[in-house]
Amino acid sequence: MTRKRYEMGILENALPEYAVFSRLDRLxxxxxxxxxxxxxxxxxxxxxxxxxxxGGRFDIERFGSVPQVSPRHADLMIVAGTITYKxxxxxxxxxxxxxxxxxxxxxxxCSNCGGLFSWEYSYSSVSGADKIIPVDVFVPGCPPRPxxxxxxxxxxxxxxxxxHAAVREEAPGEWGKERAVK
Amino acid sequence: xxxxxxxxxxxxxxxxSFFGVRVPAWIMVLTAVSIYGFFVILPQLAALGYLDxxxxxxxxxxxxxxxxxxxxxxxxxxxxxxxxFKQDARPGSAGMAFRFAPILVLCVLFLAVGSxxxxxxxxxxxxxxxxxxxxxxxxLSRFFLFWSAYSANNPWSALSAFRILAHVSFYLLPLAVxxxxxxxxxGSIDMGGILSSQGGWPxxxxxxxxxxALIGGLVFFGAMHIWQCRAPFDFTSAESEISGGAxxxxxxxxxxxxxxxxxxxxxxxxxxxxxxxLGGGNVPFGxxxxxxxxxxxxxxxxxxxxxxxxxxxxxxRWSLPRLCAGQVVSFSWKVLLPFGIVSVLxxxxxxxxxxxxxxxxxxxx
Amino acid sequence: xxxxxxxxxxxxxKLAEVLRDEFGKDAVAAVGxxxxxxxxxxxxxxxxxxxxxxxxxxxxxxxxxxxxxxxxTGERFELIYRLLSTQHRHRFNLRxxxxxxxxxxxxxxxxxxxxxxxxxxxxxxxAELFGIxxxxxxxxxxxxxxxxxxxxxxxxxxxxxxDFGGIEHRRAxxxxxxxxx
Numbered sequence: 153m154t155r156k157r158y159e160m161g162i163l164e165n166a167l168p169e170y171a172v173f174s175r176l177d178r179l180x181x182x183x184x185x186x187x188x189x190x191x192x193x194x195x196x197x198x199x200x201x202x203x204x205x206x207g208g209r210f211d212i213e214r215f216g217s218v219p220q221v222s223p224r225h226a227d228l229m230i231v232a233g234t235i236t237y238k239x240x241x242x243x244x245x246x247x248x249x250x251x252x253x254x255x256x257x258x259x260x261x262c263s264n265c266g267g268l269f270s271w272e273y274s275y276s277s278v279s280g281a282d283k284i285i286p287v288d289v290f291v292p293g294c295p296p297r298p299x300x301x302x303x304x305x306x307x308x309x310x311x312x313x314x315x316h317a318a319v320r321e322e323a324p325g326e327w328g329k330e331r332a333v334k
Numbered sequence: 335x336x337x338x339x340x341x342x343x344x345x346x347x348x349x350x351s352f353f354g355v356r357v358p359a360w361i362m363v364l365t366a367v368s369i370y371g372f373f374v375i376l377p378q379l380a381a382l383g384y385l386d387x388x389x390x391x392x393x394x395x396x397x398x399x400x401x402x403x404x405x406x407x408x409x410x411x412x413x414x415x416x417x418x419f420k421q422d423a424r425p426g427s428a429g430m431a432f433r434f435a436p437i438l439v440l441c442v443l444f445l446a447v448g449s450x451x452x453x454x455x456x457x458x459x460x461x462x463x464x465x466x467x468x469x470x471x472x473x474l475s476r477f478f479l480f481w482s483a484y485s486a487n488n489p490w491s492a493l494s495a496f497r498i499l500a501h502v503s504f505y506l507l508p509l510a511v512x513x514x515x516x517x518x519x520x521g522s523i524d525m526g527g528i529l530s531s532q533g534g535w536p537x538x539x540x541x542x543x544x545x546x547a548l549i550g551g552l553v554f555f556g557a558m559h560i561w562q563c564r565a566p567f568d569f570t571s572a573e574s575e576i577s578g579g580a581x582x583x584x585x586x587x588x589x590x591x592x593x594x595x596x597x598x599x600x601x602x603x604x605x606x607x608x609x610x611x612l613g614g615g616n617v618p619f620g621x622x623x624x625x626x627x628x629x630x631x632x633x634x635x636x637x638x639x640x641x642x643x644x645x646x647x648x649x650x651r652w653s654l655p656r657l658c659a660g661q662v663v664s665f666s667w668k669v670l671l672p673f674g675i676v677s678v679l680x681x682x683x684x685x686x687x688x689x690x691x692x693x694x695x696x697x698x699x
Numbered sequence: 700x701x702x703x704x705x706x707x708x709x710x711x712x713k714l715a716e717v718l719r720d721e722f723g724k725d726a727v728a729a730v731g732x733x734x735x736x737x738x739x740x741x742x743x744x745x746x747x748x749x750x751x752x753x754x755x756x757x758x759x760x761x762x763x764x765x766x767x768x769x770x771x772t773g774e775r776f777e778l779i780y781r782l783l784s785t786q787h788r789h790r791f792n793l794r795x796x797x798x799x800x801x802x803x804x805x806x807x808x809x810x811x812x813x814x815x816x817x818x819x820x821x822x823x824x825x826a827e828l829f830g831i832x833x834x835x836x837x838x839x840x841x842x843x844x845x846x847x848x849x850x851x852x853x854x855x856x857x858x859x860x861x862d863f864g865g866i867e868h869r870r871a872x873x874x875x876x877x878x879x880x
Binding site: 179180183208213224227 | 387391394395396397398399400401402406408409411412413414415416417419420421422423490581582583584585586589
């Protein structure tokens with residue numbers, strides 16, 4: 153059974169670009185960037201820093217972000233930690249279970265590029281989360297300070313705000329195809 | 335017709351007493367329900383949600399949402415809008431009830447919420463079999479919750495579904511027993527009757543009527559909160575253990591229903607406790623000078639009581655660690671049920687011996 | 700490490716003496732190695748018997764297998780047993796040499812799970828990373844590697860696969876300054 157799936161629901165590419173709909177775009181983007189529920193993909197040491205981000209000193213909830221444990225409830229997946237080849241299919245599966253629109257923030261060197269375990273030294277870890285899932289924001293550090301993760305969140309908000317909610321700008325490229333539900 | 339309407343929905347009658355138009359009763363009732371729901375209940379639920387986040391953050395020495403509006407007031411709106419525009423994912427193997435069962439939970443909870451009387455005029459639905467109807471609605475809400483958990487066809491949801499069944503079987507009895515002391519004290523099972531039998535001053539409330547009612551009130555508060563599976567008794571949907579449990583497969587707007595259900599449950603617990611035991615919206619001074627707007631005063635008093643109780647509940651939720659299923663069960667059988675039975679018996683004894691006078695009346699107040 | 704009253708402390712030389720007395724002159728080869736990590740090399744054929752003696756003999760009472768280390772020196776495999784006595788509080792490293800076996804075939808060793816329960820997991824790890832089959836082990840399942848992994852990563856002649864599960868697995872060759880030989 154083929155069912156067309158839309159990223160933005162019934163609004164995608166169905167509305168002409170009049171001013172009133174740009175306001176609607178803006179409203180939807182405002183709502184999306186102010187309430188980013190994140191899936192805590194806590195794989196290794198970066199996960200502890202990610203827990204600190206939701207803690208008392210840095211408090212990601214000021215921006216409206218709440219950690220969720222079920223991928224169906226989350227918009228953002230924060231991949232924090234080393235990804236092993238054993239974990240990789242599960243990472244892909246959880247990413248697939250997240251409903252659209254979804255974003256990925258890669259936290260730390262191990263999930264940016266393999267980090268300490270990349271290239272020559274480890275047979276078991278994947279050289280970066282972007283070999284498995286499309287990543288929106290890379291936050292460097294080993295581990296990144298919680299302030300760096302917050303900076304990444306703000307960069308993600310800018311990215312969300314710069315995309316039209318009701319109009320898909322670009323044709324689905326490689327990453328776009330990845331995002332579409334099959 | 336108007337007399338019938340008065341009997342069924344005093345709020346509708348009050349609302350339409352301002353206009354001289356004749357409309358069919360069902361239109362009046364629908365309008366009244368919509369207006370009450372949107373302007374009375376929904377803002378209170380939103381305020382409870384805001385209170386939950388900010389008070390919880392304060393307890394955890396955090397700040398909570400403060401960027402979204404002035405002091406984070408629009409956080410709920412942002413959450414709701416975002417959830418509305420999310421993809422509605424449905425697992426392929428989910429049962430047919432996956433789509434509508436959560437909405438049924440909410441409908442039944444709103445049945446119960448609507449029967450909380452703010453005052454004589456502002457009771458949305460006044461049912462003759464008040465408390466029995468309420469108990470049925472509460473029970474049905476848990477069964478629809480079980481149905482939505484089971485239809486998700488997911489190991490976490492199945493675990494949660496059976497925990498919900500266990501929870502219902504253990505906590506129905508203390509809950510039903512805790513409903514009895516106000517019935518005994520006021521002599522009526524109708525919520526409006528219980529409300530009018532209490533006065534404005536605290537010593538005229540059911541809670542301080544006699545020692546049995548005091549124990550009964552505490553049992554009721556505990557049993558209602560556990561019935562709604564508020565933390566620390568939320569083993570049915572323990573987020574960190576079974577990853578959201580019943581709700582783990584729901585996304586988008588249906589997930590938003592989870593929050594509405596949770597806060598409707600909180601509103602229900604606190605509202606029922608306020609009406610049955612704390613005198614509801616009754617105030618100690620006379621309200622003849624207010625005329626038709628007297629109900630606003632009642633509403634303010636009830637809201638203050640509900641929010642104070644909700645603050646206590648939120649405080650417990652954010653401070654206490656979760657109890658295991660076994661501990662919750664033993665709490666029911668070993669603590670709540672015995673104290674509930676003791677409270678009913680002692681209230682009945684008091685009513686028989688003191689000829690229905692409250693503690694304060696017996697002392698001569 | 701604090702000693703219990705009445706316990707006898709041994710060092711590797713004394714241990715070697717005790718073992719030679721029991722099993723014959725060529726049971727234990729010279730005690731050598733880095734002074735920070737002395738190792739007593741056991742004769743391959745008598746290894747299991749010697750280890751059983753070590754576990755149960757009163758003066759040794761090596762009842763705790765702290766670690767089981769496998770080494771691939773290029774020519775042969777070595778298994779190093781780090782044993783600790785909770786009574787006498789001494790610890791020893793005992794090394795057993797294994798034949799590499801034909802390429803593609805597995806090297807074999809006898810399992811010590813009947814002497815120390817800790818060997819259950821330790822030998823599983825070595826079996827999947829080196830390809831050493833421990834005879835007598837109840838269940839040599841995979842412990843760390845994912846299903847479908849081919850090859851034994853800790854061997855010197857391990858070649859990285861091109862990809863695993865659709866994810867690429869290109870590895871750069873080891874840089875000269877990081878090679879051990």
